[in-house]
Amino acid sequence: MVVQALKDQGVEVVFGYPGGAVLPIYDEIFQQNDIRHVLVRHEQGAVHAAEGYARSTGKPGVVLVTSGPGATNAVTGLTDALLDSIPLVVLSGQVPTFLIGNDAFQEADTVGITRPCTKHNWLAKDPGALSTIIHEAFHVATSGRPGPVLVDIPKDVQFASGTYTPPSKVKVSHYQPPVKGDMEAITELVEAIEKAKRPVFYTGGGVINSGPGASQLLRELVDATGFPITSTLMGLGAYPASGDGWLGMLGMHGLYEANMAMHDCDLMINIGARFDDRITGLVSAFSPHSKKAHIDIDPSSINKVIRVDIPIVGDVGHVLEDILKVWKARGRKTDKAGLQSWWAKIEDWKKIDCLKFKQEGKIIKPQYALQRLEELTKGMDRYITTEVGQHQMWAAQYLGFEDPNRWMTSGGLGTMGYGLPASVGVQMAHPDALVVNVAGEASWLMNMQEMGTAVQFRLPVKQFILNNERLGMVRQWQELLHGERYSHSWSEALPDFVKLAEAFGAKGIKVDDAADLDDAIAEMLAYDGPVIMDVLVEKHENCFPMIPSGEPHNKMLLGEASTKDAIGSAGAALV
Amino acid sequence: MSALKIKKGSNKHSAYNLRPDFSDVTERHTIAVLVDNEPGVLARVIGLFAGRGYNIESLTVAEVDHSGRMSRITIVTTGTPQVIEQIKAQLGRIVPVHEVHDLTVEGASVERELALFKVAGTGDKRVEALRLADIFRANVVDSTLESFVFEMTGTPEKIDAFAELMRPLGLVDVARTGVAALSRGT
Numbered sequence A: 001m002v003v004q005a006l007k008d009q010g011v012e013v014v015f016g017y018p019g020g021a022v023l024p025i026y027d028e029i030f031q032q033n034d035i036r037h038v039l040v041r042h043e044q045g046a047v048h049a050a051e052g053y054a055r056s057t058g059k060p061g062v063v064l065v066t067s068g069p070g071a072t073n074a075v076t077g078l079t080d081a082l083l084d085s086i087p088l089v090v091l092s093g094q095v096p097t098f099l100i101g102n103d104a105f106q107e108a109d110t111v112g113i114t115r116p117c118t119k120h121n122w123l124a125k126d127p128g129a130l131s132t133i134i135h136e137a138f139h140v141a142t143s144g145r146p147g148p149v150l151v152d153i154p155k156d157v158q159f160a161s162g163t164y165t166p167p168s169k170v171k172v173s174h175y176q177p178p179v180k181g182d183m184e185a186i187t188e189l190v191e192a193i194e195k196a197k198r199p200v201f202y203t204g205g206g207v208i209n210s211g212p213g214a215s216q217l218l219r220e221l222v223d224a225t226g227f228p229i230t231s232t233l234m235g236l237g238a239y240p241a242s243g244d245g246w247l248g249m250l251g252m253h254g255l256y257e258a259n260m261a262m263h264d265c266d267l268m269i270n271i272g273a274r275f276d277d278r279i280t281g282l283v284s285a286f287s288p289h290s291k292k293a294h295i296d297i298d299p300s301s302i303n304k305v306i307r308v309d310i311p312i313v314g315d316v317g318h319v320l321e322d323i324l325k326v327w328k329a330r331g332r333k334t335d336k337a338g339l340q341s342w343w344a345k346i347e348d349w350k351k352i353d354c355l356k357f358k359q360e361g362k363i364i365k366p367q368y369a370l371q372r373l374e375e376l377t378k379g380m381d382r383y384i385t386t387e388v389g390q391h392q393m394w395a396a397q398y399l400g401f402e403d404p405n406r407w408m409t410s411g412g413l414g415t416m417g418y419g420l421p422a423s424v425g426v427q428m429a430h431p432d433a434l435v436v437n438v439a440g441e442a443s444w445l446m447n448m449q450e451m452g453t454a455v456q457f458r459l460p461v462k463q464f465i466l467n468n469e470r471l472g473m474v475r476q477w478q479e480l481l482h483g484e485r486y487s488h489s490w491s492e493a494l495p496d497f498v499k500l501a502e503a504f505g506a507k508g509i510k511v512d513d514a515a516d517l518d519d520a521i522a523e524m525l526a527y528d529g530p531v532i533m534d535v536l537v538e539k540h541e542n543c544f545p546m547i548p549s550g551e552p553h554n555k556m557l558l559g560e561a562s563t564k565d566a567i568g569s570a571g572a573a574l575v
Numbered sequence B: 001m002s003a004l005k006i007k008k009g010s011n012k013h014s015a016y017n018l019r020p021d022f023s024d025v026t027e028r029h030t031i032a033v034l035v036d037n038e039p040g041v042l043a044r045v046i047g048l049f050a051g052r053g054y055n056i057e058s059l060t061v062a063e064v065d066h067s068g069r070m071s072r073i074t075i076v077t078t079g080t081p082q083v084i085e086q087i088k089a090q091l092g093r094i095v096p097v098h099e100v101h102d103l104t105v106e107g108a109s110v111e112r113e114l115a116l117f118k119v120a121g122t123g124d125k126r127v128e129a130l131r132l133a134d135i136f137r138a139n140v141v142d143s144t145l146e147s148f149v150f151e152m153t154g155t156p157e158k159i160d161a162f163a164e165l166m167r168p169l170g171l172v173d174v175a176r177t178g179v180a181a182l183s184r185g186t
């Protein structure tokens, strides 16, 4: 019955790990060929793989785990998906109903434990309601602001024979978040667009979640208005990096021009982003002179952190369509003269060239490694996942994304260990594409067991490890904020990654000389199978620009020179 | 050297305590939430308040529509206007929640609470307790030679006032139901 429900929901792949409390479902899986099951090596890996699958396809990711430890191992992944609004349906086994509450073997209060880290969850005690609940679970995961849901299924319910209800027979759920924005507010925004002298689009993961159509409409609106656009970490690719309006990513490690535009603008149009603290910096000094519009499908995102002038609750795609319609009908007006001098100012900021770095000699700068990766893979059918740390920020800065759904990273939770399993999930969905996990050595070790999954399922994922033998991001904060006291932020006793690759049955490549980098990347790309590439990089490189926590956007640190002068000495980092 | 000149041990510069400085006038609101009467729904509501650090002054819940399996949760909470807005938006996000009404702003409403008071004493104090109970229209629902249990329905303020009066007269125990509230008119 469970497998039938999944089939009827169009599920093609399930990421899972068996155990006593899900054996009846595994038995069903065994007896069919429509749904493919990917056996991971740890349940956290299953959830991240499903996230990668979901993010790169726009379809919900499906996970199957056993009771007790199976379910608790899934908790980090669920929390990750909740914070990044990734649609997932997790099915967990539970001890039989008559044993619930008895501290039975492998019993955990899964519904209780996962209540705060799912969008919704169910304990399916009634076999007659099981199929309805599963269909409702897919509906909830994918409608409104997407998110992870969990259905806990006791073993006796799995064995019981109830009547199956197909999706078409399920009664319409009361959960129907509105998708159309308020026309009055939309018109108000269009008026603001017509008058703005220093506008900026600030877009986020909501555009990606709204689907490829939303990205298309965004491109049309940005290009037709000629407004500059920046995006959060989660929104990269919605607008192409090669587009005329593109300023690059904003936020704590965002580009100078993007953050300055946010600070100085007179109209900020937030589309599907949530004023996260990594974006706003010091809230009281956040973009002090702008009128702010906020388009979000989740009403609780509006006025949560930043008070906005034009709130629009609705699905990004629908709202963008209406904005374009109204704006065109009113004669496609913008303040051309104002925009021209605004762009002149932006061009001045761009001249700072905030991402510049010097690659000298043999030691590979991490930025250089990414620049070369970009150069040698640009134009390929490419998907990028990342772990969490400096390498993640450098990847966001130095790689260009031309399309949505090509960039999978743990933004809200910042989960080390996300990237490798996510790359597995992405490659399952796109078997012929190039899937690269840009990793830090420390993060990568957190879920390295999933290399086994990659090898077993012949998934040619490329693990591009920027190995600084440091918990680089932690080390950077310790250098800047804790008096260079490097408490436990180095990676000692690291494995030999080449031998490790070989032990897994994958290919290992090691490179420590900048002169050999291109050849090593070419070798990685040419190999038809999973690769671990150990790129030994400069150990003490810091990730800039950086807005120190608690500072406004215009107090950005640009590089080593500016940090030496300290923030206090007036204007050290500023024009 | 600390490049940012941040004092050792200071947590002021952590990004995690960046909160907006919105108006800090605290308001008291009564919020009615209509939910599916399903297992765990109360835990979801309470978990939301606990997890996000909102106050609960009082909370009542009971099924109000048996055939439709709907319950009504009435929450009295306090917070700044932004927090109250957030509370309502966050409640609205919970999947089994059908409706959220802020009775404090949606026109006039009536609020009632039921309370039981056990008052022990003899002589003058006992007589005085009985006299005040009469004034407050509290009923005697149990009596021994040394004690009474009074039952009273009223606004939370009236119940507070009665409890204050009973304290010097031998108040032993109070049980309150929390607020039930409805909007006035149709």
Ligand SMILES: Cc1ncc(C[n+]2csc(CCOP(=O)(O)OP(=O)(O)O)c2C)c(N)n1
Binding pocket: A387, A388, A389, A390, A391, A392, A414, A415, A416, A417, A439, A440, A441, A442, A443, A444, A466, A468, A470, A471, A472, A473, A474
């Ligand atoms: C599960 C988890 N634990 C701890 C952290 C805190 N943390 C953030 S970045 C980081 C260091 C990551 O090191 P590495 O993966 O080598 O990346 P690098 O910064 O060196 O590029 C740590 C420990 C985290 N984000 N996630």
Ligand SMILES: [Mg+2]
Binding pocket: A389, A440, A441, A442, A466, A467, A468, A469, A470, A471, A472
């Ligand atoms: Mg590292």
